[in-house]
Structure formats: structure tokens, C-alpha cells
Amino acid sequence: MPIVSDLDTAMLQPARSVPAVRHLGGGTIRMDDSGRPLRTIGRDAVVYELRTPSGRIVALRCLLRADSKRDIALAARYAALGGDPQLEPLRGPAGPLPRGIRWIADAVVVPGPDFHAATASMAVMERVPGRTLARTVDRLCRERQTEPLALLADGWLATATALEDGGFVHGDLAADNLIVRPDGTIGLIDLDTASWPSSPVPPLVSGGTPGYAHPRGVANDPARRDHFPALVLWASLCILTRHPGLRERWGDSPETPGAVLLWSTDDLRRPARSPLFAALDALDDAQLAPVIEVVRRAIRFSPDDTPPLAEIAERLAGHDDSREAMTTIAPLASDDDEWGSGDTSPPPRPGTRDGRAPDASRTTTLVERERRRGAARQIAAAVAARDTAAAVRLWEESRTIPEVATYAASVHLLVSHDATASIERATRHKDDEGLVAAVAQAELLGVAPTPEARGALRAARERIAARSALRDAIERRDFHALAALSVAGNLICLGRLDPAVARAVERGRAWPALERALRGNDDIAIAATADPALWREEGAMPPAARTRLDLA
Known part of the structure; x- marks a missing residue:
């Protein structure tokens, strides 16, 4: 069984002890400031990071418990996770599943029994950028940033709905197994217990992470x-x-493995005696009362009776008070009124409450909130699709909306990426005008060019100025200006010139000597300084000078 210190030692010498690096095309293990491998330790595995030659960062997930039967099952599952076309809608930059998933057997060499070397397998996938949901929520709560928390709640609802629609079951959902990306989307990690309709083998059954698992255990229905x-x-x-x-007061530190956001295992096992449930009831929050009651009822009955999250959220959103919400929140799998209160009266008509006219101020608030959330969803979609033009337009239109303001960093990163790409493309293609325009656009959008880009910009401006002066001098047949540009070295930055342009510059350099000979009316000097090959082109020399040269 590999231990963390043995894995650390192996990662310090990847060329010899980590064959997986060769399978992945090479790269370097990422290190922290102290020169130790950068890693994250979980309950069952430790994750290292590999930077490939292309700059892509790959997560190397090494299990801490040896089990040959489990490894065989995981090898088939991770191969399917990476290649099953049915999961394609869940992959992508903003999808819940990471890309590049694969299983590598004999991936790392560690000390074995009797001083013999042993090998261990690992799961490999593209690293999901961002922080765990536990760390993100802890920071937002400490900073009292409620709007981003509301977006996280909406984002998790959307993620859970997408997983449910795709028939994908993680099997061990917890705040430590969810990564919040910079754009606010949520990705899944730790996929050992994952299952979906076309899973190649039966999923590994996990008891779940304490604080998130149902007190009665896992549901009998894998879905x-x-x-x-x-x-x-x-x-x-x-x-x-x-x-x-x-x-x-409640919840775990994000440093704790399997950190809970609020409810502990004891709270879920004994809600009647839970001080947290008592504190939540004491809040007397009418908007939260239905949500808290739903959790109580989910604890009370079998985990197979808990409806999908989208079903719960939809029914809660469709009612204005807790009594109405509770009378309609019932598990889809149950024919009995286990979750309801026995009230079978039809729900009130939309826009009314027990026959009374709706509260206009509340209706306005709900409409405004939906508008704000809609704007946030639009900009989130634009960022996920890497549509810079749409993201910038939506940002300019809605930047004062708090829900949209949280995407400032994501929009800036998107704009920075596109601006940097435009600068690099213009530099690579030696497009001086394009480079100047790209840098100007980047500065207009608030993106600071790199020192290398600024150096390239100065050189591009110098070449543009030299080309402009050279073009004007040639058009005006100003031999003195051409000679001055050449003697001063202003044309060196242009490199090798076009043959016709080069001849025009040479004529400019030769003209002062020819002009002196013409003024001296010296036939011998005129004939000696006028190179026929240089001046043979029609119109290369002023007509009067051509006549005098022919006479000489």
C-alpha cells in the first residue's frame, strides 16, 4: 500500500519512478515554494499535478489503498469515462466532467515489501481549474458575499439537473469533490464511484461522505x-x-477532509436533537422554512424517496409560502402522503394567493431578481462558450447588476486571452499594423501587454515609420531624403528590401555625387559617377539630368 511520503519521493524523480509521465508525453511535476511536490490529500487518494510540454496541467490521482479487484473495475470505468460518447454533453470547458480521463496501470514505482519495488496505478485527467466548493463557500461566507453564494446555489442546481438529465451518478457527492471554476461553473472530481446507463461494470458502492450521506445509507436504486x-x-x-x-459556528474548516458546509453527521442522524436545526428554526426565515423542512423530511424517509433536486426546486419556486410548498413536495416514488400534510386542495392560480391579489412590490422584486439572474446566466453562457464579443457586450450592458459583477474576473480573463492571442498572432505573422492595432485594442479593454509585447510594439512602430518615410521619398523622387534615410541607418530595421526599392535607395545614395558632377558641368565626372545599370530605368532620373548625361 503506497503512502504519501513514498509517493512524494517518487514524484521528485519522475523520470525514474513515474512511468506515467512517459505515457503522457513528458512534462514536469509541479512543485510548491519549498521544492516539494504540489499535492492535495483526500480520504482515499492523493492528487499531484503534471505540467505537460504543451502547458496543459494534468491531475495524477494516486489511490492510498491497494486493492487489485478494485483496480480492475476502476480501469474499465475510467476508460469508459474518457471515451463513452454518451457522456460527451457533460464534458467540455464548462461541463461537470473533466476531459482527458484515463487509467494508467503501473504508473508509479514505490517501495514494496521486503525492500522490493512495487507499482501502483493512477487515474489521470485534465485538472479542473478553481477551488473546491468547501473553500469557495468558506471564503464567501467570511467576506459576507451573498450574491456569489446565490449564484453558486443556482449553479449547483443547474449542474445537478444536467447530471440527472444525463443519467450520471457521482456516488459520493461532497463539497470537497466539487470544484468551482473561475467562471462560476462546477466540475466533478473523485469519480471512483461514478455510474451511468452504459457503465461497463457495476459501480463501486460507497457509504458516502459523512455529513452528506443519508442516515439510512445509500439508496437501493443506483440512479x-x-x-x-x-x-x-x-x-x-x-x-x-x-x-x-x-x-x-457550524460546518467544518475547508482544511478538514470531507468538510461539511453546515450539517454534521449527528445533525442528520438526530434532527430533533440537533442544535443546528434549532438555530435554523430560530431564524424564523419564511423563505428558508420550506427548504429546511424538505431536508427534515428527506432524513425521515428512505433515501430512495428523495426526489431529484430539480423537482424539489421547481415545486418550491412555484409556491409563495411554506404551507403550500410542503403540501406539494412529495417523492415521485411514493404513492402515500409521506411528505405532505394531507391537504389535497388544488394549488392557487398563478398570480394569486388564496384568492387575494398578489403583492405588487413582491411581484416586482421577483421579476427583477429573475431578470438579474437571467443576465448572469447569459454572461455565464458566453464565458463558457468563449464568445468574447458577446461576453464584453453583456458585461457593458449589465455590469452594475451584482449577479453579473461576479463574472468580472472571468470576462477579464477571456478578454486577456483573446487580446494576448491577437498580439502573438500579429507578431508571428510579422504584421506590424496588426500588432499596433492589437495592442491598442488590448489597452482599450484594460489588458496590460507583456514587456515582450511592448518591445515588439516599439520595433513595429519603428518599421512602420521607416516604411512610410521610404514610400513618401520614393513617390516624390526625393533623392536627398532617400540618402538621408540610408546614411542614418533608419532602413536597417526593415531588413532585406524589395529589389526595386533597394535600387531606389541606391540611386538616392548615388545622387549627391552625380548632382555635384552635373553642377560642375564636367563630362568626365558625369560619365564616371552615373552607373548605367542603376539609372537605366525610365523616369529614374530627372529629364534635364538625363539629357545632360546623354550629352556627356
């Missing part, structure tokens, strides 16, 4: 195993959006 932890995550985000200060 429903994510329902309860997805609900706990979403409910935690909804509650912290309105009361971020709760994290000061």
Missing part, C-alpha cells in the same frame, strides 16, 4: 444515490446565501 447529498449541498448554499454568518 437515486446522488439525490440526498445533492439536496444537502443545495439547501446549505440556499441557507448560507441569506445567513453567511452561520459558518462561524
